[in-house]
Amino acid sequence: MSSPDPHASLPDHAAASPAHALKPRQLVMMGLGSAIGAGLFLGSGVGIQAAGPAVLVSYLIAGALVIVVMHALGEMAAAKPASGAFSVYAEDAMGPTAGATVGWLWWLQVVVVVAAEAVGAAGLLATIWPGVSVPGLTLVFMAVFTAINLLGVRNFGEFEFWFAILKVVAILAFIGVGIALLLGALPDVASPGLANLTAHGGFAPNGLVGVGAALLVVVFAFGGTEIVAIAAAETADPARSLARTIRTVAWRILVFYLGSIAVIVLVVPWNSPALASPFAAVLDAARIPGAATAITLVAVIALLSALNANLYGASRMIWSLARRGEAPAWLGRSDRRLVPIAAVLASVSFGFAAAALELRVPGRVLPTLLNIVGATCLLVWTLALVSQLILRRRADRAGAAMPVRMRGFPVLTLCALGILGVIFALLVASPDTRAQFLSMAASTAVIATLSALARRRRTRR
Numbered sequence: 001m002s003s004p005d006p007h008a009s010l011p012d013h014a015a016a017s018p019a020h021a022l023k024p025r026q027l028v029m030m031g032l033g034s035a036i037g038a039g040l041f042l043g044s045g046v047g048i049q050a051a052g053p054a055v056l057v058s059y060l061i062a063g064a065l066v067i068v069v070m071h072a073l074g075e076m077a078a079a080k081p082a083s084g085a086f087s088v089y090a091e092d093a094m095g096p097t098a099g100a101t102v103g104w105l106w107w108l109q110v111v112v113v114v115a116a117e118a119v120g121a122a123g124l125l126a127t128i129w130p131g132v133s134v135p136g137l138t139l140v141f142m143a144v145f146t147a148i149n150l151l152g153v154r155n156f157g158e159f160e161f162w163f164a165i166l167k168v169v170a171i172l173a174f175i176g177v178g179i180a181l182l183l184g185a186l187p188d189v190a191s192p193g194l195a196n197l198t199a200h201g202g203f204a205p206n207g208l209v210g211v212g213a214a215l216l217v218v219v220f221a222f223g224g225t226e227i228v229a230i231a232a233a234e235t236a237d238p239a240r241s242l243a244r245t246i247r248t249v250a251w252r253i254l255v256f257y258l259g260s261i262a263v264i265v266l267v268v269p270w271n272s273p274a275l276a277s278p279f280a281a282v283l284d285a286a287r288i289p290g291a292a293t294a295i296t297l298v299a300v301i302a303l304l305s306a307l308n309a310n311l312y313g314a315s316r317m318i319w320s321l322a323r324r325g326e327a328p329a330w331l332g333r334s335d336r337r338l339v340p341i342a343a344v345l346a347s348v349s350f351g352f353a354a355a356a357l358e359l360r361v362p363g364r365v366l367p368t369l370l371n372i373v374g375a376t377c378l379l380v381w382t383l384a385l386v387s388q389l390i391l392r393r394r395a396d397r398a399g400a401a402m403p404v405r406m407r408g409f410p411v412l413t414l415c416a417l418g419i420l421g422v423i424f425a426l427l428v429a430s431p432d433t434r435a436q437f438l439s440m441a442a443s444t445a446v447i448a449t450l451s452a453l454a455r456r457r458r459t460r461r
Contacts, residue, residue, distance in 0.1 A: 022153055022154070022157045022231055022234045022235045022241075023157060023235070024235065024237075024240070024241045024244055024245070025161065026157035026158065026160065026161045027157075027228065027231055027232060027235055027241050027242075027245050028244065028245050028248055028249060029160065029161045029164035029165065029168075030157070030160050030161070030164065030227065030228060030231055030309060031070075031225065031228045031245045031246075031248075031249035032164050032167075032168060032249055032252060032253070032256075035066070035222055035224065035225050035249070035253045035257075036164070036167045036168070036171065036253075036256060036302065037221070037224065037302045037303070037305070037306045039220060039221030039222075039223075040171075040221055040256075040257060040260065040302075041279055041295065041298060041299040041302055042277070042299055043217060043220075043221055044221070044260070044261060044264065044278050045264075045275035045276055045277070045278040045281075046217050047059075047214040047217040047218050047221075048214070048261070048264060048265060048270050048275055048278065049270060049271065049275055050206065050210050050213040050214040050217060051204065051206060051210040051211045051213065051214035051270075052200070052201065052202070052203065052204060052205040052206060052210060052265075052270040052271075053196065053197045053198075053203050053204070053265045053270055054203055054204035054205075054206075054210060054211050054214075055211075055214045055218070055261060055265065055270075056258065056261060056262060056265065057204075057211050058211050058214040058215040058217075058218045059218055059257055059258055059261055060254075060258070061215060061218075061419060062215060062218040062219045062221075062222055063222070063253060063254045063257060063258070064416075064419075065219065065222075065381075065416050065419050065420070066222045066225055066250075066253065067250040067253070067254075068385075068412050068413065068415070068416040069225070069226070069381045069384060069385065069416060070225060070228065070246050070249065070250060071246055071250075071406040071407075071412075072384055072385055072388040072406055072413060072416075073085065073086060073089075073226060073228070073229040073384055073388075074228075074229070074232075074242045074243065074245075074246045074404055074406070075388060075392065075402065075404050075405060075406045076089045076229070076384075076387065076388055076391060077229045077232045077233070077238060077242055078232075078238055078239040078242050078243065078402070078403040078404035079391075079395075079402050079403060079404070080092070081232055081233040081235075081238035082233050082320065083230055083233045083234070083316040083317070083319060083320045084099070084103060084230075084316070084317060084320030084321065084323075084324065085226070085229035085230045085232075085233070085317075085320075086102060086106075086226060086229060086380055086383065086384040086387065087099050087100070087102050087103030087106070087317060087320060087321065088320065088324075089384065089387040089388070089391065090102045090103075090383050090384070090386075090387050091324070092387070092391060093386065093387040093390040093391050093394075094383075094386070094387065094390070096324075096326070096451075096455060097448055097451050097452050097455070098383065098448075099324070099326070100321065100324075100326040100447075100448075100451040100455075101444060101447045101448040101451055102379070102380055102383050103317055103320065103321045103326065104321065104326075104327075104447050104451070105376045105379065105380070105440075105443060105444060105447060106226075106317060106376055106377075106380050107314050107317045107318050107321070107347070108376070108443075109376040109377070110310045110311075110313055110314040110317070110347075111310075111314050111347050111348075111350040111351050111354070112350075112351075112354055112366070112369040112370055113306075113310055113370070114142075114307055114310050114311050114314065114347070114348070114350075114351040115350070115351040115352075115353075115354035115355040115358065115366060115369075116354075116358075116366045116370060117303045117304070117306050117307040117310070118138045118141045118142050118307055118351065118355050119134070119138050119355050119358050119359065119366065120303050121137075121138075121141055121300045121303040121304050121307070122134045122135075122136075122137035122138040122141060124296050124299055124300050124303070125137060125296075125300055127296060128293055128296055128297070134359065135359045138355050138359060139352075139355075141304060141307065142348060142351060142352055142355060145304070145307055145308050145311055145348075146311070146344065146345070146348045148308060149308070149311050149312055149315060149339075149344045149348075150339060150341060150344055151339075152337050152338075152339050153234050153312075153338075153339070156308065156312055157231075159308060160305065160308055160309055160312075163301060163304065163305035163308065164305060166298075166301050167298065167301060167302055167305065168256070170298045170301075171256050171259075171260055174260060174263070174279060174282070174283075175256075175259045175260060175263055177282070177283065177286050177288065178260075178263030178264075178266070178267060178282055178286075179263070180286075181267060181282070181285065181286045182263070182266055182267065186286055186287070188287065189285070189286055189287055192266065192267060194266065196265060196266055196267070196268070196269050196270070197265065197266065199269065200269050200270060200271050201271075205270065205271075212422075212426050213426075213430070215423065215426065216423065216426055216427065216430065216433060219378070219423055220377065222253075223377035224306060224309065224310065224377075225249075225253075226377070226380055226381070226384070227309050227310070227312070227313040228242075228245060228249070229242075230312075230313050230316050230317065231312070231313075231316075232245070233316075234316075239403035239404055242404065243403075243404055260279075263282060264278045264279070264281070264282055267281075267282045267285050267286075268281045268282060268285065277292065277295060279291075279295045279298075280292045280294075280295045280296075283295065311344070311347060311348060311351070314347035315340055315343040315344040315346075315347045316340070316343070318331050318343045318346060318347060319331060319332055319334075319340040319343040320332075322343070325458065326451065326454075330342055331343050331346055354366060354369060371435065371436050371439060375427060375433075375436050375437055375439075375440040376440060376443075378420060378423060378424065378427075379440060379444065381416075381420060382417065382420050385413050385416055385417050385420070386417070388406070388409075388413060389410060389413050389414075389417075392405075392406070392409055392410070392413075393410075424437065
């Protein structure tokens with residue numbers, strides 16, 4: 001007798017995926033690449049200035065949270081690979097309205113981020129080559145990565161693999177330079193030793209408030225790791241691929257992030273203006289010529305890698321929503337190569353429009369859109385953990401066999417939910433982020449209402 005399905009029953013196509021062409025090595029590097037983005041290369045300085053050296057505590061907390069979320073998603077994805085991933089699991093656990101709401105919210109966030117990444121990468125390159133047209137480069141980036149995603153998942157996976165390799169090599173080289181500097185192994189460069197850990201006000205100059213403020217910055221830097229659960233559906237052996245990816249990615253994220261941030265806080269005083277570009281500040285301290293240009297190019301690669309991955313994730317999410325009747329049916333079609341062309345074009349069209357508006361009215365469109373959907377990743381993680389809590393207990397009661405079982409359940413899941421609760425409280429308490437939280441809550445309510453009304457209309461027909 002077969003084991004009962006721990007998930008609520010869904011049509012077969014709800015768990016389907018366009019293809020199974022991603023290789024395990026590509027999934028591993030996608031997991032690393034999705035976590036290593038511009039938030040690390042450019043945004044880490046903001047967190048350091050908020051918390052001082054105690055930002056390391058913020059990164060430890062955020063890193064632990066991401067590891068638990070990845071394990072929870074991995075458990076569900078191994079049991080039921082689906083291109084809709086956390087949207088499908090929320091539907092299984094809490095009903096179709098929950099699944100559709102989290103799917104649409106995540107899609108809206110990601111397509112806005114795609115536009116922001118294209119504009120951001122073009123703007124960064126313009127700082128190196130001032131004569132370059134930012135609007136022209138933005139259009140080129142959008143067109144190139146649309147073409148890559150239309151070529152099929154195998155080509156997408158290979159491009160993303162090499163993008164991630166470049167970022168990983170850059171981080172390892174940076175950590176190596178930092179260690180050499182700290183050990184006094186660089187010629188004509190004095191080592192600061194450990195002095196910057198306690199100088200200028202101590203390890204936590206702004207106290208717990210600073211650690212909390214940095215946590216808000218840091219946790220958003222890890223956004224995007226959930227794409228691994230979506231991509232796993234397009235591997236030949238999701239359970240084995242996911243288990244390997246989670247094992248390798250989880251500790252490497254901590255090593256890369258904590259290693260990089262530790263080097264920065266040891267080399268550069270936390271209150272230094274140079275932290276506007278933290279990686280360049282370390283390389284300048286090491287007297288490496290062309291540091292600013294090198295880090296700018298790495299940041300461009302990070303943005304384009306994230307653009308590529310996010311466009312992929314957005315297309316699979318809207319494809320899955322369409323296959324489940326939560327989006328127009330034509331978005332659920334695929335060509336002979338199993339590429340969801342309509343879903344890719346729909347996702348990138350929004351990005352083209354947002355990018356065009358931002359270029360026409362600089363500094364207004366994208367910040368407004370990002371403020372509305374910026375906290376969506378936190379909601380996705382929360383609902384993913386709640387879904388895992390429900391589905392795992394349902395599976396245990398039914399005696400269902402599961403390919404992957406997260407260790408430490410339910411304690412780790414509940415602890416992660418507690419951390420997310422604290423983060424949401426910080427969002428509400430801070431005047432700078434309260435509007436973002438309220439916008440996310442309003443968007444969630446609107447999408448949930450529209451989804452429920454659309455479903456009721458369909459059932460009446």
